[in-house]
Amino acid sequence: MKKRYLMYIAQNYSYAILRPLQHAILAQGGEVRWFLEGNEVNPAFLAPDEQVLATIGDVKAWQPDAVFVPGNVVPSFVPGLKVGVFHGFNAGKLNRRGREDHFEIRGCFDLYCTQGPDTTERFEQLAAEHGFFRVAQTGWPALDPLFTPEPNNPYLAPADPRPTVLMCSTFSRNLTCAPILFEKIKQLSQTGKWRWLIQFHPKMDQDIVDKYKSLAGEHLQFVETDNVIPLLQAADVMLCDTSSVLLMFLLQRKPVVTFCNQSPGEYLLDVTEVDAVEAALTEALQRPEALMAEIERYCQLIHPYSDGASSERVLQATNAMIADGRAGLKSKPLNLMRQFKMRKKLGYWKW
Incomplete structure (x- = not known):
């Protein structure tokens, strides 16, 4: 049966x-x-x-x-x-x-x-x-x-040569970076040097969601979705806090910048000051050899399967x-x- x-x-x-x-x-x-x-x-x-x-x-x-x-x-x-x-x-x-x-x-x-x-x-x-x-x-x-390319990924922008930054954040008040980094993200997105995708945990405070939605424009897209994988595939680097979604991003062998991560490791670029975020993202986009080696080691530990x-x-x-x-x-x-x-x-x- x-x-x-x-x-x-x-x-x-x-x-x-x-x-x-x-x-x-x-x-x-x-x-x-x-x-x-x-x-x-x-x-x-x-x-x-x-x-x-x-x-x-x-x-x-x-x-x-x-x-x-x-x-x-x-x-x-x-x-x-x-x-x-x-x-x-x-x-x-x-x-x-x-x-x-x-x-x-x-x-x-x-x-x-x-x-x-x-x-x-x-x-x-x-x-x-x-x-x-x-x-x-x-x-x-x-x-x-x-581990399967998405042929119709709506978040890709093949005609846009700029690096894509994906910002994700957990909803926990003690852990979320979203309210702390709002003004910095606003300032960075207005420069236009990077393309921004923003996606939050579904339990995120609605006031915070509305603030980030207000930033939407030619340089920033706020995404509400039940499937984060196309977003992960579309980005070059992630900005996050202690949300477990960052580990999914790492498994693509892509770097992650975290803000006040609760358990920082050598596979992350963790910063604790708002003004350090831009420099950390710039470094991550260069994919330094030592960082990428730590990411590979960590991926084998948390999820060795890529089949x-x-x-x-x-x-x-x-x-x-x-x-x-x-x-x-x-x-x-x-x-x-x-x-x-x-x-x-x-x-x-x-x-």
Whole structure:
């Protein structure tokens, strides 16, 4: 029988993360349905041929074999193997408990599909410690299209010889560079020496979004999209903060300038003063040999795959666990309070 796979999403960026996986599933004859949790995910981004299950009752009736989640939590009352595929790379962000959020184990998943050796090692240690989930290093499905040229990329400007700078920023008030750098970006964009693309996390404060939108013109384009990959492919250099999207950019072997990055490394050009941004971007565009060597070393650590086949590896690991079941694993924690909150959020009280 055909296997059934549910794409469980709560943010618009999750469409682009899971669509390469959907493509691999359909190529192998499987079935795919989508479930959209909450008000922050827009159903308008669904393609005409993508089918939605509107309620948890519909999901339970459909009985998926596996559920793919590019987020932190998924209800235990959703049927199927729960597979965590992450919404980004580990950018060193600390949560309210002072722990790295990327490695926070919330007791929701049966399988984590990790992106590269640096996170695989940590998750394998956590798997041994907790005993209720497995780990497979697969690479990240969202990146499969990154390694395939986009012939109709709308953000390319072949007739414009200027370097293209992509600015991205996280929404966290403690980490975002957007409000601090606004006047500098305004000044730099007005010089016209570079072409600017601006794209922010969908949770960015609307006042900040509106300020940057006001800069739009012949030298700067503000982009709102559910698919950041064409933007990454179109730019020569990135300006960022501690957003994990910078790691996706690095994987193209392109340099990144960061402002007050929480975990700066030799593979980044990190600055802490607003007036240092322009010089750092100028240096990055020259692609200094030492910097590019550090970028290559780091890419091998975080995501060694550039074959565009991570989706197939995720699917293989998932199907293997569907076949083997949870034999040898402990029961997942009950998480009664979290499950109650999710039932309330989703309006589902059947047992």
